[in-house]
Amino acid sequence: MNTSYDIIIVGGGMAGATFACSLAHSGLSIALIEAVAPPKGKKRNQQPGYDDRTVALGHGSWRILDALGVADGIAAGGITPIRHIHISEKGGFGIARMESEEERVAALGYVVENRVIGHSLWKQLDAAPNIDIITPASVVDASNYLNQVVVNLEDGRELNTNLLVIADGGRSAAREKTGFQIIRKPYDQTAIVANITAENGHDNTAWERFVGDGAVALLPMTDQRYSLVWSVPGSRVDYLMNLSDKAFLRELQEAFGDRCGQFTKAGKRAAYPLALEQAHTPANGRTALIGNASWSMHPVAGQGFNRGLRDVGALAELVNEAALCGEDPGSAHLLKTYIKRRAADDRIMTTYTDSLVKTFTTPFPPLKLARNLGLASVSMLPCLRHPLTALSMGEHARLPRLRKHLPDVALKHCS
Numbered sequence: 001m002n003t004s005y006d007i008i009i010v011g012g013g014m015a016g017a018t019f020a021c022s023l024a025h026s027g028l029s030i031a032l033i034e035a036v037a038p039p040k041g042k043k044r045n046q047q048p049g050y051d052d053r054t055v056a057l058g059h060g061s062w063r064i065l066d067a068l069g070v071a072d073g074i075a076a077g078g079i080t081p082i083r084h085i086h087i088s089e090k091g092g093f094g095i096a097r098m099e100s101e102e103e104r105v106a107a108l109g110y111v112v113e114n115r116v117i118g119h120s121l122w123k124q125l126d127a128a129p130n131i132d133i134i135t136p137a138s139v140v141d142a143s144n145y146l147n148q149v150v151v152n153l154e155d156g157r158e159l160n161t162n163l164l165v166i167a168d169g170g171r172s173a174a175r176e177k178t179g180f181q182i183i184r185k186p187y188d189q190t191a192i193v194a195n196i197t198a199e200n201g202h203d204n205t206a207w208e209r210f211v212g213d214g215a216v217a218l219l220p221m222t223d224q225r226y227s228l229v230w231s232v233p234g235s236r237v238d239y240l241m242n243l244s245d246k247a248f249l250r251e252l253q254e255a256f257g258d259r260c261g262q263f264t265k266a267g268k269r270a271a272y273p274l275a276l277e278q279a280h281t282p283a284n285g286r287t288a289l290i291g292n293a294s295w296s297m298h299p300v301a302g303q304g305f306n307r308g309l310r311d312v313g314a315l316a317e318l319v320n321e322a323a324l325c326g327e328d329p330g331s332a333h334l335l336k337t338y339i340k341r342r343a344a345d346d347r348i349m350t351t352y353t354d355s356l357v358k359t360f361t362t363p364f365p366p367l368k369l370a371r372n373l374g375l376a377s378v379s380m381l382p383c384l385r386h387p388l389t390a391l392s393m394g395e396h397a398r399l400p401r402l403r404k405h406l407p408d409v410a411l412k413h414c415s
């Protein structure tokens with residue numbers, strides 16, 4: 001077995017697998033280490049990143065997936081366009097609407113099942129000759145040296161690399177071992193997710209309704225179902241998780257109201273405790289963080305993987321450029337540029353998501369009036385609506401130059 005690689009990626013969830021796919025034509029030798037093996041044949045995927053959840057991917061994220069060469073494969077598995085977004089507060093007068101027609105795009109974003117993304121990415125990885133997939137295997141230690149990173153696996157194997165990319169999710173062990181400092185702020189909130197059917201179908205509308213102590217998000221998905229993400233205080237989780245489907249739907253209806261008509265069916269429920277977690281820096285030594293290993297956040301704005309994809313895009317652009325120029329993919333200069341390119345977006349996303357959570361879980365009456373005035377203003381004033389829509393679509397950040405443009409870029413920049 002090979003023990004020396006240009007790049008080692010720890011974690012084959014959505015971020016790690018997308019990043020690996022983006023290097024399939026780089027000519028670099030890559031190892032992808034994943035703790036849970038993908039399923040064989042028709043078996044159910046047990047990998048934690050590809051469970052029953054869905055993600056809403058903004059228009060900008062879709063452009064990154066396209067540039068990385070993985071969008072068509074994912075789309076073939078079934079995606080649902082979001083054409084309308086409706087934001088409101090229970091008992092409030094303000095409503096904000098966003099429309100794909102107004103933005104002159106076919107969709108503001110697309111909803112995809114995590115399982116579908118996993119199936120497509122792993123199929124592409126299997127076909128990439130320069131990528132060694134090492135699974136099931138867990139990284140238990142990693143050490144940054146001047147010229148390499150040494151990675152230790154649970155079974156005693158030792159590998160080394162020019163660049164270690166850490167994509168092992170929010171509870172990253174590799175991140176700790178390589179000396180990253182983390183800020184952690186638990187929210188007293190848990191997301192309850194389930195697939196829901198409503199009598200009126202979804203008409204490609206995504207709903208976000210703030211309900212006093214949390215938020216209900218309903219995303220349109222396949223078979224006219226909604227994907228529900230209901231953020232509730234920790235004290236209500238056991239109660240809601242233990243209800244019968246009928247009683248759960250009654251509670252949901254009471255919280256959300258009847259804008260979608262009656263909720264008629266609920267799928268299996270799962271609960272995810274929520275916290276804001278962020279590394280002080282997304283790179284150090286010869287190591288870079290991407291996806292939830294770099295930053296986990298509240299799903300209220302549906303931005304987690306969208307932001308993770310911008311990490312993937314930014315790093316993939318730099319590494320593919322370095323490969324074309326025959327340069328070191330783990331150089332200090334490359335990682336400094338990665339840190340610089342991610343800084344503004346990281347700042348915007350932390351502030352946006354964290355203030356959204358704070359604003360909508362504070363019952364103080366003057367604040368309630370202010371947020372409803374805010375929602376009404378967004379609806380009435382295009383100068384407020386457009387920047388907010390751009391943020392939801394992931395169009396506020398720099399898009400990476402990938403597949404189509406790389407040869408031109410290299411000609412210009414290779415020294």
Ligand SMILES: Cc1cc2nc3c(=O)[nH]c(=O)nc-3n(C[C@H](O)[C@H](O)[C@H](O)COP(=O)(O)OP(=O)(O)OC[C@H]3O[C@@H](n4cnc5c(N)ncnc54)[C@H](O)[C@@H]3O)c2cc1C
Nearest residue numbers: 011013014015035049056139168169291292302304305306
């Ligand atoms: C309820 C909810 C709703 C969400 N909705 C949205 C949404 O609408 N839009 C959006 O953009 N985002 C959304 N998100 C966020 C999104 O799901 C995450 O950002 C994304 O799944 C993170 O992917 P990842 O690959 O970074 O991490 P993970 O999915 O955690 O993957 C990490 C991988 O690393 C592997 N691993 C772990 N440790 C090791 C080790 N030591 N060695 C080897 N492998 C290891 C694991 O097995 C796993 O496969 C939501 C999140 C939640 C909780």
